[in-house]
Amino acid sequence: MTALTNQPINRPKTWQCTEPSHESLASFSEHQWYRTAGYLLASLLQNAGYSQQAQLRILGEFVEIIAPHLGLPPGLSTQRWQSFMTDDHNPIELSWDFHTGTQQPTIRYSIEPIGLDAGSTADPNNTKAPLLFRRSILKASPHIDTELFEHFEKTFGSLWEDGLPEGHRSTIFWAFDLKEGQNTAKAYFFPGAVARATNKSNLEVIHDAISSAPTWKLSDLKPLHTFINFVEQHKELELEVEMLALDLVDPAQSRLKIYFRCRRTDFSTVRKIMSLGGAVENLDDGLGKLRALWDSLLGAQGQPDGMPLPHNNHRTAGILFNVEFKVQSTTPKVKLYIPARHYAKSDQQVIEAVAGFLNGEAQSDLTKKYTASYASCLYKVFNTYDLSSSLGIHTYVGCSVQSDGNLRVVTYFNPQQHKLHSDVYA
Numbered sequence: 205m206t207a208l209t210n211q212p213i214n215r216p217k218t219w220q221c222t223e224p225s226h227e228s229l230a231s232f233s234e235h236q237w238y239r240t241a242g243y244l245l246a247s248l249l250q251n252a253g254y255s256q257q258a259q260l261r262i263l264g265e266f267v268e269i270i271a272p273h274l275g276l277p278p279g280l281s282t283q284r285w286q287s288f289m290t291d292d293h294n295p296i297e298l299s300w301d302f303h304t305g306t307q308q309p310t311i312r313y314s315i316e317p318i319g320l321d322a323g324s325t326a327d328p329n330n331t332k333a334p335l336l337f338r339r340s341i342l343k344a345s346p347h348i349d350t351e352l353f354e355h356f357e358k359t360f361g362s363l364w365e366d367g368l369p370e371g372h373r374s375t376i377f378w379a380f381d382l383k384e385g386q387n388t389a390k391a392y393f394f395p396g397a398v399a400r401a402t403n404k405s406n407l408e409v410i411h412d413a414i415s416s417a418p419t420w421k422l423s424d425l426k427p428l429h430t431f432i433n434f435v436e437q438h439k440e441l442e443l444e445v446e447m448l449a450l451d452l453v454d455p456a457q458s459r460l461k462i463y464f465r466c467r468r469t470d471f472s473t474v475r476k477i478m479s480l481g482g483a484v485e486n487l488d489d490g491l492g493k494l495r496a497l498w499d500s501l502l503g504a505q506g507q508p509d510g511m512p513l514p515h516n517n518h519r520t521a522g523i524l525f526n527v528e529f530k531v532q533s534t535t536p537k538v539k540l541y542i543p544a545r546h547y548a549k550s551d552q553q554v555i556e557a558v559a560g561f562l563n564g565e566a567q568s569d570l571t572k573k574y575t576a577s578y579a580s581c582l583y584k585v586f587n588t589y590d591l592s593s594s595l596g597i598h599t600y601v602g603c604s605v606q607s608d609g610n611l612r613v614v615t616y617f618n619p620q621q622h623k624l625h626s627d628v629y630a
Contacts, residue, residue, distance in 0.1 A: 214584060215628070218259040219246035222267060233280070233320060234271040241274070241296045241619040242266050243628055244585055245313065248300060249382070251581035252309040252574070258384045265387075269344055270296075273337040275318030278621050285322040285330055288372035289314065290599060290618040291520055291545065297599060298617045300578055301381075304610040305562045305571035309578070314379035314392075323373075334376050341378070341389070348389050348452045352417065356450065359413040360393040370396035370446075371519055379449075389452040392463075395445070406445040407435060410462060413448065419455040420531050427529030427536035431462065434480040441466055441473065449526070459528050461539075467522040469513035469547075471495060471504070477525055478538045478605070490605025493565065494540070497611065500557040501601060502547050513547050521546045524600065539604040544595070545618075551591045554598040555579050558615055565610070578615070590623040597623060 219242065245266060249259045274295050276284045287295040295318050301310040317337035322330035342348055360375070377392035395409040402409065411432060415422055435443055449461040466477060474494075479487050499505040502513060516522075524541035544554045559575040566572060586597055602614035 215243075216246040216250045216259070218250070218256060218263055219243055222246075222260060222263040231272070233275070233277055234267075236277040236621075237271040237274045237296075238267060239628070240277065240621045240624060241294075241298070241313075242271065243624070244298055244617065244619045245311070247581050247585050248298060248311045251577040252300065252311050253577070254311070254382075255384060258382075262382050262387075265344065269337075269340050270313075270315060273317040273319075273333050273340070274315065275322055275333070276320060283323050285318045286373060287316045287318060288370070288374035289316050289377065291518070292596070292618065292620065294618055294620070296619065298619065299602075299614050300617075301614045302558075302562060302574065302578075302612070304606060304612055305566060305574070306568040307570065309574050310381055310383075312379060312381045314377050316374055316377050329373065330375070337378070345387065345389065347386060349454055349458075350452065351419070352450050352455050352458055353391050353452055355417050356391070356393050356413055356448065359416070360395060360398055360409075360448075370394050377447075390449055391452060392447050392449045394447050407432065407462075410445065410448045414460060417455070424531040427527075427533055428460075428462075430480060430483050431527045431529075431536055434483065438476070438481065441468060441477070444522075446524075456531065459530055461526040461528045463524065463526045465520075465522050465524050469523055470510050471498060472509040474498075474523065474540060475509065477523075478540060480527070480536065480538060484535060484538060486609075487605050489609035490611055493561075493609075493611045494603050494605070496564075497557065497561045497601075497603065497613070498542065500561055501542060501544065501554060503549060516546050518546060537604060539602055541600040541602045541616075544598040544601050546595075548595060548598070550593060551582070551586075551595060551597045554601065554615070555582060555591070558601060558613060562613060567610075585625060585628070586620075586623050587625055590620075594623075596620055 242263065246259065246263055249262060284293065287293045289295050289297055295316040296313060298313045301312060317333040318330055319327050319333035321327045322333060342350065375394055379390040381388045395406045399406045399409045411428065414428060415425060444465040446463040446465055449463065451458040466473060475491055478491060520543060524543065526539050527536045528539065529536040548554050559579055562571050562575050582591065597617055597620055598615060599618050600616040602616065604612045606612055
């Protein structure tokens with residue numbers, strides 16, 4: 205690891221040549237987002253092995269469509285919109301999807317569209333930017349299927365009343381899986397405002413929204429009912445339903461995902477939720493691998509399954525999950541998001557734990573190639589001192605058990621401006 209921590213900065217050429225070629229970066233806010241989140245994005249793309257052509261296309265899209273809709277960057281105003289995307293309210297989160305370590309990684313990002321005056325008296329509920337962003341992204345990406353989006357937007361489109369029914373004001377996120385060719389898009393909706401207005405639970409609102417979609421029948425939604433039954437039969441877990449996500453593709457192919465949080469942090473509860481109380485079978489091998497990564501990431505080696513992690517009462521503490529299904533499928537899938545920023549020792553420990561786990565499971569030379577690239581990328585972008593002594597760059601480590609028993613691993617990043625390597629601005 206010492207060799208990695210002392211690497212010279214090597215700015216991605218695609219990042220350097222994209223910046224001066226776009227007049228839209230004349231805005232200070234947009235320029236700053238490109239210099240920070242855009243720099244991390246460019247570095248991730250380069251280190252994940254994307255072609256130069258794909259890098260230029262993706263960075264061009266970031267400049268033209270994403271940066272203008274991220275609002276004010278950190279430090280410019282006390283009225284900056286308090287996005288729920290990250291704990292310090294950055295409205296963008298990037299990720300590196302290792303898959304199971306046997307193929308080229310996929311880089312993704314999620315954003316909350318935000319206006320420059322969001323949260324002010326001119327736009328107290330940030331209603332302008334989501335509409336403008338939708339118009340921009342659909343013009344640039346006409347392949348995006350909006351049939352389901354329009355249904356759920358109408359269902360969840362209530363404006364916030366006084367107060368914060370979700371503990372935050374965010375109403376919609378967008379996410380993009382970045383491909384060599386055509387990106388894929390996802391949308392995320394929050395049910396809290398509708399739940400409060402109708403005196404229903406978040407899960408009831410999501411169930412009603414899904415079951416009322418015009419393209420489906422109730423008989424198509426067996427996995428949804430499996431999840432609801434689990435929640436009802438395990439009220440002691442006090443699961444907190446957060447949001448609904450969907451792929452913006454043909455409704456028959458779209459994956460629906462319900463995100464929920466559990467404040468219990470012992471691994472025995474993780475086992476129960478990952479299997480939905482036994483409804484999801486053949487997880488033993490995968491859960492064994494998950495426990496190995498859990499131990500390395502959280503320093504839990506030798507602890508019994510029933511021992512919780514250290515107490516943390518932050519809004520985003522506990523363990524985040526999603527349950528995923530397509531219509532007409534029979535069994536849901538469950539994904540775990542370990543909030544590394546709350547429970548790991550440092551970002552360097554996260555790097556070492558993830559790379560060590562994947563290399564230990566390596567079934568391909570690609571695994572070691574890309575774990576080294578992942579580590580190298582982060583040490584080139586962020587200050588070594590911050591990586592080794594603090595948390596917050598890694599937000600989550602996502603894990604899901606695949607059909608062959610292997611573990612899919614995704615690391616998520618907050619592009620914290622104050623931790624960027626000083627040479628980035630040189």
